[in-house]
Amino acid sequence: MNHIEAFSKYFIFTFPENINFTQVGKIAATGLKIQSAFFSPLGDIPGPFSKRFFEGSYFSKKKPGKRDYHNKYGHLVRIGPSKISVSDKDIIKQIMVTEDFEKSSIYSKMKGKDEWNTFNMIDKDTHKQRRRLVSSAFSIKYIKSLEPLFESVTESFVKRINLDTERTKEGDEFGVIDIWQLLRCLTLDVIGETAFGGTFNMLENDDHAVSRAIVKLTRGVEFVFYTSPLADKFVSNIISERTHSKEKRNDILQILVDTQHAKNTKDRMNSRQIASETGLFLIAGSETTSNTIGFALIEMCRNTDVLTELYAEIDKVDLDEGRILFHQEQIKNLPYLNAVIKETMRLNHVASMGLERMVTHDIIIKENIVVPKGTHVRCCLHVAQIHPDYWPEPLTFNPNRWLKNADPEPCTDAFFPFSLGSRNCIGKDFSMNEMRLVLATLIKNYEIKPISEQMKASEEKHHFLTLTIESGSFKVRMKPRAT
Numbered sequence: 135m136n137h138i139e140a141f142s143k144y145f146i147f148t149f150p151e152n153i154n155f156t157q158v159g160k161i162a163a164t165g166l167k168i169q170s171a172f173f174s175p176l177g178d179i180p181g182p183f184s185k186r187f188f189e190g191s192y193f194s195k196k197k198p199g200k201r202d203y204h205n206k207y208g209h210l211v212r213i214g215p216s217k218i219s220v221s222d223k224d225i226i227k228q229i230m231v232t233e234d235f236e237k238s239s240i241y242s243k244m245k246g247k248d249e250w251n252t253f254n255m256i257d258k259d260t261h262k263q264r265r266r267l268v269s270s271a272f273s274i275k276y277i278k279s280l281e282p283l284f285e286s287v288t289e290s291f292v293k294r295i296n297l298d299t300e301r302t303k304e305g306d307e308f309g310v311i312d313i314w315q316l317l318r319c320l321t322l323d324v325i326g327e328t329a330f331g332g333t334f335n336m337l338e339n340d341d342h343a344v345s346r347a348i349v350k351l352t353r354g355v356e357f358v359f360y361t362s363p364l365a366d367k368f369v370s371n372i373i374s375e376r377t378h379s380k381e382k383r384n385d386i387l388q389i390l391v392d393t394q395h396a397k398n399t400k401d402r403m404n405s406r407q408i409a410s411e412t413g414l415f416l417i418a419g420s421e422t423t424s425n426t427i428g429f430a431l432i433e434m435c436r437n438t439d440v441l442t443e444l445y446a447e448i449d450k451v452d453l454d455e456g457r458i459l460f461h462q463e464q465i466k467n468l469p470y471l472n473a474v475i476k477e478t479m480r481l482n483h484v485a486s487m488g489l490e491r492m493v494t495h496d497i498i499i500k501e502n503i504v505v506p507k508g509t510h511v512r513c514c515l516h517v518a519q520i521h522p523d524y525w526p527e528p529l530t531f532n533p534n535r536w537l538k539n540a541d542p543e544p545c546t547d548a549f550f551p552f553s554l555g556s557r558n559c560i561g562k563d564f565s566m567n568e569m570r571l572v573l574a575t576l577i578k579n580y581e582i583k584p585i586s587e588q589m590k591a592s593e594e595k596h597h598f599l600t601l602t603i604e605s606g607s608f609k610v611r612m613k614p615r616a617t
């Protein structure tokens with residue numbers, strides 16, 4: 135049915151004789167809705183009929199992030215009167231790279247009463263300026279200098295696993311470890327060390343005000359980090375101490391605090407802005423990384439041949455005398471380790487709700503469809519990454535597709551785990567280093583075995599802000615490996 139037929143089928147106009155201004159207003163608004171529903175240039179884009187009039191909330195929990203819509207209607211779906219969802223890799227690139235459209239107003243809802251930060255800023259010039267200031271803290275060279283901080287937290291992680299194994303071990307020496315929870319503690323402590331001037335000691339205490347604030351945020355209870363007074367006070371104190379301290383520490387916080395002395399006033403960040411950025415790193419950099427490592431373990435427990443292959447690769451690399459951790463240089467280019475991480479991110483994209491952009495001038499996309507100014511485009515990177523048009527056996531966890539000489543070669547231009555364009559992930563190298571180090575440490579030091587009920591429970595995923603598992607817990611059996 136084309137839009138004209140749909141229009142005549144669903145609407146019959148009757149004009150009442152005596153109508154007042156309010157009624158005229160209502161009729162005009164209805165007329166506009168009908169006009170946009172059927173006669174907008176988006177009218178020919180398929181989608182559920184109701185979406186021509188209404189759109190659902192972006193933040194509705196547990197929705198499969200438009201996957202079902204794309205399965206049913208194709209790469210292009212109308213999901214609101216002036217909103218479309220896209221899973222076509224070329225259109226995604228056009229929107230996010232070629233046109234480099236600004237983020238949609240959804241992002242300002244994530245700001246709440248806080249200061250704007252690199253993530254939620256919409257204005258392109260302001261974002262460019264802020265991103266430039268923050269980028270120096272995420273350069274490859276600077277991240278390399280943070281290696282000792284990563285290592286000290288990873289050592290605490292190993293100590294904690296050893297403790298829990300010892301505490302829970304059974305006759306076969308295997309203990310039961312809630313690896314999902316410990317990974318959360320680990321990544322929070324890493325951000326604590328690098329962006330807050332010291333660990334939160336999550337690996338020792340399992341708890342901290344900032345951690346509670348994040349749980350509320352990612353479960354949709356509370357939206358803005360700093361609405362939690364405890365977290366707010368904690369962060370303000372840290373920034374104030376560092377600002378007035380004569381000692382410099384090699385970490386991300388120092389780079390932000392140092393901007394306060396920049397010659398050019400435009401390059402200075404005040405303490406509220408610094409607080410907003412560090413709070414952002416905590417949210418953007420902890421669960422994203424811990425969940426990805428957690429999903430890698432879940433995938434490998436489900437595909438034990440992959441686990442065996444990874445043991446074989448890691449065992450070919452020797453640890454330095456007396457160390458339990460690798461140096462980043464030793465593991466950076468391990469093909470299978472990197473393939474496991476990529477394949478995990480392909481199947482478990484963190485942004486499982488899609489990323490929205492606002493069209494600021496009319497454009498033409500594939501097959502001569504005009505997308506008018508004002509349209510919101512939901513770019514479903516997570517759908518493209520598992521689309522059969524781009525990936526053979528798309529839902530199979532197969533790290534081999536990323537290895538050299540794989541046939542067919544992977545469709546790398548439909549793979550965007552860290553997003554793309556000017557708003558791509560600033561913490562990409564930071565998290566890749568962390569994920570490699572943690573996975574290699576686990577494989578080198580422990581035997582890992584799945585627990586069948588846990589495997590079943592881990593199938594239930596939760597989509598809200600980031601992708602996680604519904605239970606918030608994933609236990610495995612672990613035992614230190616004989617050295």
Ligand code: HEM
Nearest residue numbers: 252253415418419422423426484552553557559560561565
């Ligand atoms: C596996 C780990 C990670 C993944 C998969 C990931 C993924 C992403 C994605 C998809 C975006 C785009 C979001 C959007 O446009 O709405 C993003 C943005 C961002 N990420 Fe990450 N991220 C990870 C780790 C980190 C870490 C460790 C940090 C910092 C410590 C970080 C900081 C940021 C920031 C600041 C942005 C906003 C960039 C901008 O708009 O200019 N991320 N990330």
